[in-house]
Amino acid sequence: MDFDNSKPIYLQIVDFFYEKILEEEWKPNERIPSVREVAMMVEVNPNTAIRAFTHLQELEVIYNKRGIGYFVAEDGLEAVLRIKRKAFLEQTLPDVFKQMNLLNISLEALEEAYKRMNDEKK
Amino acid sequence: MDFDNSKPIYLQIVDFFYEKILEEEWKPNERIPSVREVAMMVEVNPNTAIRAFTHLQELEVIYNKRGIGYFVAEDGLEAVLRIKRKAFLEQTLPDVFKQMNLLNISLEALEEAYKRMNDEKK
Amino acid sequence: MDFDNSKPIYLQIVDFFYEKILEEEWKPNERIPSVREVAMMVEVNPNTAIRAFTHLQELEVIYNKRGIGYFVAEDGLEAVLRIKRKAFLEQTLPDVFKQMNLLNISLEALEEAYKRMNDEKK
Amino acid sequence: MDFDNSKPIYLQIVDFFYEKILEEEWKPNERIPSVREVAMMVEVNPNTAIRAFTHLQELEVIYNKRGIGYFVAEDGLEAVLRIKRKAFLEQTLPDVFKQMNLLNISLEALEEAYKRMNDEKK
């Protein structure tokens, strides 16, 4: 995993977890890799990995069974959707629109970019 | 001015400058407020204001006349447009589109939000 | 049995045993359920159940007959009363009183809560 | 400061902060000692102190001004009262009452202990 300098590593691990859950690769009540496994997987110190786990536990996205490991919460998928949607609608979008106005970028140009990106993916 | 905890204050001041220039409130070769004035205006430590000025000078958006003050660069408006457009197209947009896919938000929903926001503004 | 995350599971099993003995459901010199039975009953790893048994044996609340099982000690009820009373008077109560002072909760409020709880039970 | 082995040190620091706020030694919007000062004061590693600060910030009891320090939240006192009262009423009290019933300790005995403690204090 390659990290971006713009954000703490532990938050990038959190994002990585979010993706796994949103893509339903990790399902509710399923055990997720252990702290040590994640630390090795993404090549960071276990302490850094723990921060990501703890953070997600506070947000009730995952929970812990003592001595066994971490699990996706029963309503973990919903929790993630709620958190990300909120952030997207209240922070990302207003900022994007504000910039579009300032930079004189039209809605049409944006649509075009969207379609082009989707085409490239194929 | 109220600051957002997610971003360094000096960068938020930089954004404030960008807006002034993009809205052509501050025109090329015009003098802009002094470091002290800005510091008082937005209620920050002068050191923090200086960082914003220095940052913009490095990007050649503003320049300095010793003993007189800071001025918007001859091609300051173009510089800002270039910088912001690049950031928007290469970083903001791809991220937005990725999130739309993950969160199952359609292009139509986005257009709607855009129009709603523009209506509210009026 | 549902466990509280704030306390080790084996100690919660110990508390469960204390209740059985205090309520005289398990009487002195009577055989108590086996490690395996307890483990199944409360759905934990047998190792965890063993810890509870060992802990109680060290406190001389229960004793073991090899090949037969565990039994409540002759003076098991007294032992439990002694242990719990001591803990209650020396640790629980002082802490409760300290909190009452800090939180401005009067003795009367506490009495009321006590009576309300007893009423609810009926 | 002397720590108790029954609880993580960082949570004992949290409790220490709670007391300061409840006793109104630290008032809303007032700056509290820096991470390093606290670390020295209670003789722990700064990292351990940071945990306490971070924990309290998540609970919105304190907030942070970048580069300046931590401050008691505007409604920090209320937040603490809410948190502690809730814990006391929902966890401590039921447990205390349950033990009183099991140990055959009467309400009168408790009142007596309360008065005795208050007398000793004088």
Next chain:
DNA sequence: GTGGTCTAGACCACC
């Protein structure tokens, strides 16, 4: 000066 992040490594409780 402030706090924030990260690493390395140790020790422990628990399952």
Next chain:
DNA sequence: GTGGTCTAGACCACA
């Protein structure tokens, strides 16, 4: 085996 806590020390961004 699991996670949780703590220390020591480094480096960095920010005000």
